[in-house]
Amino acid sequence: MANVVEIDDPADPRLGDYRDLRDVELRKHVEAEHGLFLAEGEKVVRRSVQAGFTPRSFLMAPRWVAGLADVLETTDAPCYLVEEALAEQVTGFHVHRGALASFERRPLPSVAAVLDGARSVLVLEDLVDHTNVGAIFRSGAAFGFDAVLLAPRCADPLYRRSIKVGMGAVFSTPWTRLPDWYDALPSLSAAGFTTVALTLADDATAIEDAVAGVDKVALVLGSEGHGLSRRWERSADRRAIIPMRAGIDSLNVAAATAVACYITARR
């Protein structure tokens, strides 16, 4: 059973995991250095525990304890009880979903482990937006994708906002970082995947044709602003485009991914 501790000093060092949650740059450092991630809201906290992550601590206003009692029973981590005004002071925003928890990250699996048995994979290059990363995990899960691989500089799926938007898909879908950016796609080809890069390149074919009849597919997606790097675009086995009305620049990357996943799932 979690040890419930009331805290009324916003400077209490035990609240360190929860400081300044809206400061994305600060949080990236804090969470990487301490090997933690934050879950927000009763549902996400519960899913994190169910996914087997070890809680470092919980933080909530007294009225949220009952709803998470079953979760708190399963752990020895401390549960810090604070007034809502203090929670807002520490985190920098109004925690309207009530409960927060800090979890230990786990070592990332190897690429081989993530790909084992997979038939449909998403490969994300340098996406910077956590909302997009979460939405892409969710769309991938909805259309039966088995795994997600991230380039070294892609935004973190365990960032609070990614987890929330992903609705748990970042826990249920195996994922890892690609150790080698340059040869990432040739390595996937060598592992038996047909890599299909979504791009507006001149030699792109309609994605329906690019994935038709292919067994193991890796859909490759670029960043919000500039799309794929030239290296990834050219080292993919195929370049594909989602047919759109003439004159429209493109879909946003999360929308394009949803459509591409739908099409690929029906190949």
Add this chain to the structure above:
Amino acid sequence: MANVVEIDDPADPRLGDYRDLRDVELRKHVEAEHGLFLAEGEKVVRRSVQAGFTPRSFLMAPRWVAGLADVLETTDAPCYLVEEALAEQVTGFHVHRGALASFERRPLPSVAAVLDGARSVLVLEDLVDHTNVGAIFRSGAAFGFDAVLLAPRCADPLYRRSIKVGMGAVFSTPWTRLPDWYDALPSLSAAGFTTVALTLADDATAIEDAVAGVDKVALVLGSEGHGLSRRWERSADRRAIIPMRAGIDSLNVAAATAVACYITARR
């Protein structure tokens, strides 16, 4: 030619249109009462002018004037020059895209005018998120949808964030508010549209089948949290679902709309 005016007092009342841009609730009132909307960034400002909206004023740091000189030449509206720190003080955020402009809203067209000649229409019930509204306009435009209709309580397409995420689609796609929530869908049916509600209802059929061979289609989408109201769900001609892997709750509404638009465009 715009009248360029330097301002160094953050309390100057001429900056009223630009105050507290991150305060969504405040801005909703301000913009409705004064009949204005805000455009952010050189590209969006330019598109607003090209779409024929009348500028009330511009606000920018001196270094952004040259890039918008062609736009400023076309108008008599004042252009307020401010230092970047003052812009941040007034607006409440760092204006990294440089230029802001305030435009007069125009009277909304009638539903009949928006539907005239349209074959594919999106109908949004009570979406609350401006990002989703903008993304949906963008996806609709990409897949050749001709118009968007909004329930009385749907979030505003001319809100700054909607415009930005929509990448200009909120200007290029005809849209208006439905005056009558209750009979909105039967009215569309009477106008010759087959209304297809996206829903998880038990009697929903696969969307590919629901739109197959239909001439004039209205795709009907519900809010982020609770989906469609029972009234809209039941008063639609057809209920449709995007086939997904078992056990996944759903896609987010912007992703679902992108997929639904793609499918409907190919009917």
